[in-house]
Amino acid sequence: MKGKIVICEYISTGFNYIEDVLARGFEPVLLEGHYPGTELEINFYREERKRINEKYADRLEIIKESDDYEKTLAAVKAVNPLLVIPGAEFGVPLATRLASDLGLPGNPLSRLKAMTEKDAMQAALKEKGLRYIRGKIIHSEEEAAAFYDQLGVEDIVVKRCRGGGTAGVFMCHGKEEMLAAVKQSFLEAPKDESGKNDLEIMIQEQIKGTEYIVNTVSCNGKHRIVSAWVYNKVKMSNGGNAYNYAMNISRLKTGHSRLCRYALQVVEAIGIKYGPVHGEYMIDDKGPVLIEVNCRPMGAGLQRKFTERIFGHHETDVALDSYLNPQKFEEDDRAPYRPDEFGAIKVVILAGETEVKSAPIMQIAKELKSYFSGFYAGIGQTEILHETRDLGTTGGMIYLLNKDENLVKNDCELLHLIEMKYPRIFFQNSDYEERFNTAPRNILAVIEECHCMGATLVFSDRADEDFGDVKVTDSKNLTEAYNSYENGILDISRAESYSDLESMIQQIFVFFKKIRRGGRIIVPESTWCHLPYGIDGMEILMKAAGHIVELPLARMPELLISCVE
Numbered sequence: 385m386k387g388k389i390v391i392c393e394y395i396s397t398g399f400n401y402i403e404d405v406l407a408r409g410f411e412p413v414l415l416e417g418h419y420p421g422t423e424l425e426i427n428f429y430r431e432e433r434k435r436i437n438e439k440y441a442d443r444l445e446i447i448k449e450s451d452d453y454e455k456t457l458a459a460v461k462a463v464n465p466l467l468v469i470p471g472a473e474f475g476v477p478l479a480t481r482l483a484s485d486l487g488l489p490g491n492p493l494s495r496l497k498a499m500t501e502k503d504a505m506q507a508a509l510k511e512k513g514l515r516y517i518r519g520k521i522i523h524s525e526e527e528a529a530a531f532y533d534q535l536g537v538e539d540i541v542v543k544r545c546r547g548g549g550t551a552g553v554f555m556c557h558g559k560e561e562m563l564a565a566v567k568q569s570f571l572e573a574p575k576d577e578s579g580k581n582d583l584e585i586m587i588q589e590q591i592k593g594t595e596y597i598v599n600t601v602s603c604n605g606k607h608r609i610v611s612a613w614v615y616n617k618v619k620m621s622n623g624g625n626a627y628n629y630a631m632n633i634s635r636l637k638t639g640h641s642r643l644c645r646y647a648l649q650v651v652e653a654i655g656i657k658y659g660p661v662h663g664e665y666m667i668d669d670k671g672p673v674l675i676e677v678n679c680r681p682m683g684a685g686l687q688r689k690f691t692e693r694i695f696g697h698h699e700t701d702v703a704l705d706s707y708l709n710p711q712k713f714e715e716d717d718r719a720p721y722r723p724d725e726f727g728a729i730k731v732v733i734l735a736g737e738t739e740v741k742s743a744p745i746m747q748i749a750k751e752l753k754s755y756f757s758g759f760y761a762g763i764g765q766t767e768i769l770h771e772t773r774d775l776g777t778t779g780g781m782i783y784l785l786n787k788d789e790n791l792v793k794n795d796c797e798l799l800h801l802i803e804m805k806y807p808r809i810f811f812q813n814s815d816y817e818e819r820f821n822t823a824p825r826n827i828l829a830v831i832e833e834c835h836c837m838g839a840t841l842v843f844s845d846r847a848d849e850d851f852g853d854v855k856v857t858d859s860k861n862l863t864e865a866y867n868s869y870e871n872g873i874l875d876i877s878r879a880e881s882y883s884d885l886e887s888m889i890q891q892i893f894v895f896f897k898k899i900r901r902g903g904r905i906i907v908p909e910s911t912w913c914h915l916p917y918g919i920d921g922m923e924i925l926m927k928a929a930g931h932i933v934e935l936p937l938a939r940m941p942e943l944l945i946s947c948v949e
């Protein structure tokens with residue numbers, strides 16, 4: 385081994401550092417830091433860290449941050465590291481301090497406030513004459529009211545001065561709403577042992593525009609843009625500002641070059657010398673403005689293979705170049721920005737408190753043409769998921785990737801439509817009453833009316849009945865069935881077949897694949913009446929599989945028919 389590299393907080397995308405460090409012949413040492421935040425918020429991070437620790441426990445050294453900084457310093461010094469780097473937000477202060485005290489390359493400790501505290505970031509921009517957002521740390525409702533009057537704008541953001549995952553962020557309209565949010569923030573804010581707020585509360589004027597991400601990596605004060613994304617966020621009725629999706633920018637459009645130039649100025653104004661900065665910006669009619677910088681790799685749990693297919697590199701690896709291989713960093717910086725695939729990070733929004741008996745979302749997402757991977761927070765661990773407010777309360781993330789931008793966008797939109805309007809087909813709950821519906825059933829009449837003349841497969845939960853000349857399969861034999869039928873009839877008419885909705889939907893997708901391109905899928909009412917949202921529910925499954933939904937037949941309009949693309 386060439387030496388040791390301490391990774392301070394190694395969750396989310398920062399997780400990639402572990403294998404990247406190993407791949408370069410160095411030994412990673414994992415440093416567990418302290419998380420500020422409420423129990424509920426912290427739990428999300430702790431669970432992830434626990435999983436990573438389990439994976440590496442017998443191979444890598446894990447150091448735990450002590451309450452006494454000197455002890456942590458001594459423990460880190462004892463491994464004689466070449467670098468101490470942060471992998472995630474809450475590792476930034478500790479890693480910066482340790483690197484500085486050990487004389488290792490990193491960012492100046494004197495800039496730590498500007499790197500981590502949202503008011504100090506904006507102050508650093510103001511000082512350099514760059515556009516900034518007006519805001520103030522407040523300690524009381526009176527102070528908030530006075531600053532509101534001074535700002536002279538209607539729309540305000542109340543948020544924590546430090547933080548992540550949108551926890552404790554309130555978008556408010558008018559003074560009353562702002563004061564209510566301030567009150568709630570003081571109540572909810574995590575407290576330290578003496579009962580004092582652990583995280584300060586600030587208010588800012590609210591910017592109205594499109595939100596972007598510009599990620600940079602710096603090497604000895606030289607900054608390089610490595611990736612840019614555009615966000616789509618949605619305002620929740622609970623006041624939250626939830627992530628919907630982010631898509632990478634593949635070619636700069638008008639206004640983007642100005643954004644990127646501003647981002648480079650921001651990184652310089654913050655005082656960054658080494659490593660990655662994940663910057664969030666908004667563009668409004670006045671141009672770009674910083675929301676916040678996070679001086680660590682972008683989050684969202686990005687797998688390196690996902691990022692590489694979009695940008696041709698992944699950020700943690702570029703960051704290691706900045707510390708270990710400045711010459712390579714310099715050479716790669718000359719390459720043009722040419723992402724050649726479109727990636728989207730779709731965050732699963734829970735539109736209300738959600739009971740999860742089974743999670744068909746996992747099967748539905750997998751069918752999408754641009755599906756890359758997905759993870760689902762909390763599913764399987766708990767039956768009730770909370771309504772989405774912030775990143776800690778999402779249902780998970782689905783990663784989409786394709787050469788065709790529209791396809792990725794449409795897949796994102798379909799997922800968003802389902803989560804907001806048809807959530808019970810994503811998450812099965814216990815009062816799933818539609819499956820007790822019934823409708824008249826006559827499969828022979830369907831076969832005749834639809835002129836099913838070529839090879840026809842009926843997938844049925846009454847497979848022992850007589851269906852004439854067509855081929856019939858039940859769930860036991862479905863997997864083995866021939867996979868090039870011209871017509872497929874879905875005849876699942878027993879309510880009990882849907883008791884595990886996820887598994888039923890999975891089988892429906894297997895059945896879909898038995899029908900050849902250009903072939904038809906025919907679903908009678910006696911089948912679709914059992915799905916959540918009935919015919920709409922069935923259409924959603926067809927859309928997820930990429931089918932074209934056909935016009936209804938005049939003589940049997942209750943049949944839902946799709947064409948396999």
Ligand SMILES: Nc1ncnc2c1ncn2[C@@H]1O[C@H](COP(=O)(O)OP(=O)(O)OP(=O)(O)O)[C@@H](O)[C@H]1O
Binds near residue numbers: 617
């Ligand atoms: N002043 C503002 N004007 C408009 N929108 C804002 C403002 N401040 C925050 N937001 C919105 O709220 C989101 C979360 O705020 P911020 O990034 O400061 O908090 P965070 O907890 O660090 O969030 P995350 O880790 O999710 O990025 C921003 O991405 C942006 O959409």
Ligand SMILES: [Mg+2]
Binds near residue numbers: 549550664
């Ligand atoms: Mg943010």
